Amino acid sequence: MEVIIRPNEDDASRLVAKIIARELRARPQLVLGLATGRTMETVYDKLACLHRDEGLDFSLCRTFNLDEYIGLSRDDPHSYRHYMNEHLFARVNIDQRNTHLPNGMATDVKAECKHYEHLIHDCGGIDVQLLGIGRSGHIGFNEPLSAMRSRTRDKALTPETIAQNAPLFGGDLSKVPRRAITMGVGTILECGRCIVLATGAEKAAIVAKAVEGPITSTITATAMQLHAHCTVVVDEAAASKLKNTDYYRWIFDNEPEWQEFRR
Ligand code: GLP
Numbered sequence: 001m002e003v004i005i006r007p008n009e010d011d012a013s014r015l016v017a018k019i020i021a022r023e024l025r026a027r028p029q030l031v032l033g034l035a036t037g038r039t040m041e042t043v044y045d046k047l048a049c050l051h052r053d054e055g056l057d058f059s060l061c062r063t064f065n066l067d068e069y070i071g072l073s074r075d076d077p078h079s080y081r082h083y084m085n086e087h088l089f090a091r092v093n094i095d096q097r098n099t100h101l102p103n104g105m106a107t108d109v110k111a112e113c114k115h116y117e118h119l120i121h122d123c124g125g126i127d128v129q130l131l132g133i134g135r136s137g138h139i140g141f142n143e144p145l146s147a148m149r150s151r152t153r154d155k156a157l158t159p160e161t162i163a164q165n166a167p168l169f170g171g172d173l174s175k176v177p178r179r180a181i182t183m184g185v186g187t188i189l190e191c192g193r194c195i196v197l198a199t200g201a202e203k204a205a206i207v208a209k210a211v212e213g214p215i216t217s218t219i220t221a222t223a224m225q226l227h228a229h230c231t232v233v234v235d236e237a238a239a240s241k242l243k244n245t246d247y248y249r250w251i252f253d254n255e256p257e258w259q260e261f262r263r
Contacts (some may be wrong), residue, residue, distance in 0.1 A: 001230045003211055003248040004258070005239045009042060009199040012235040015261055016130070016197050017046035019231065021056050023128050023193070028060045031120075033129030033188075034088070035066050035140075036080045038168075039197055040132060041087055048091035058094040062123055064116075065101040066131070066140035067182035070154060072104045078169055079104060102152065102181035113152040113181060126191035133198045136160045137206050137219030141182035144218045148226070150184030185223045194230040196221070201237040208241035 006012040020043075024030050034040075050056040065080055074081040081101050089099055100119055106112035120126060131139050136158050142150065143158050157165075162176045169175040188194070198207050210221035211232055224230045239245055252258050 001211065001225055001227070001232060002251055002255075003232045003234065003239075003242070003245075004252050004261075005242075005245060005248060006233065006235055008237075009235050012197060012199050012233050012238075013039075013042035014046055016043050016195055016233050017050060018261060019195055020047060020128065020130070021050050021054075024056065024058070024061060027127065028057060030061050031123045031125065031127045032061055032063045033066065033126040033131075033183075033191055034063050034084065035130045035132045036083050037132045037134075039199055040130065043130070043197065044087040044091075047088060051092040056092070058092045060098075061094055062098040063094070063100060064120055064123075064126055064183075066129075066188070067180050068102040068104040069177040070104050070109065070179040070181060071177050074101075074103075074105075078175075104177075104181060106181075109154045109181065113154065116152045116181070116183075117187065120187070128193045128195065129188055129191040131188070131194055131196045131221075131224075133196065133203060133206055133210060133221045134161055135164045135202070135206060137210060137221045139185070139188060139196075139221050139223070141180040142185050142188075142220040144220070146185055146217060146220050148189070148217060148220075148223055149186040151187050152181065152183050154179050154181050185217075185220050189223060189227055192229065194224060194227050196224060196230065196232045197234075198232070198238045199235045201240065203234075203238040204241040207232075207234055207238050208243070212243055 068080045072079040102116050103112050141155050166173050215222045
């Protein structure tokens with residue numbers, strides 16, 4: 001794992017967009033895992049700008065989102081499909097047929113979860129997975145006690161997660177779905193590379209636990225410590241409770257891989 005600290009949210013999300021752009025240029029058929037949430041909006045905006053200004057090409061890219069609410073149709077303005085269309089897919093030259101999210105309206109949820117796993121497998125697996133961190137420490141919707149080997153399945157959301165996501169439902173807790181389909185921790189750990197983005201002071205405590213705390217299924221973001229190629233990008237506010245920041249900064253300032261990103 002490596003931790004990159006940027007001065008603010010804008011710089012942190014620009015760096016993440018640049019990493020994804022570099023991966024996409026190197027491999028136009030990239031299988032890209034995507035995340036939702038407010039943190040990702042700036043990343044998608046920057047990717048859309050890179051498409052508009054520099055011709056970043058998504059035409060062969062295939063995407064798999066981490067999760068989707070159960071009970072919301074793809075046209076529902078609160079669905080993650082709607083979120084993705086609005087923030088990214090409609091703004092770049094991606095083929096909609098190459099974009100995948102679990103179907104939250106599936107009548108047979110178990111079959112849908114199995115189908116999603118097969119789709120990922122048939123695409124050759126996810127090359128790069130983008131991840132945020134929920135306040136409960138979840139990745140995707142892998143709430144506390146999700147098994148490290150869990151696969152795509154339906155999951156009940158914790159009261160904390162429901163409260164965290166309520167502002168996106170007009171602040172009305174009763175409108176937030178109680179369940180979601182999510183890639184499992186095991187599914188996520190199989191991707192080629194993870195990029196985790198967390199910004200803002202409210203993420204500082206959970207970032208410190210995820211990066212420097214013991215690995216535990218009560219905080220599924222700690223599973224990132226098990227991944228062979230994981231980059232955690234944070235702004236100063238989200239980094240404020242980390243202990244080894246001097247070391248992380250030294251790595252970023254010295255590793256040749258990051259040279260083009262230091263400018
Ligand atoms: C939801 C998503 C997570 C995301 C989290 C963080 O719960 N399922 O994948 O990481 O939101 O959201 P935000 O970026 O709004 O803090």
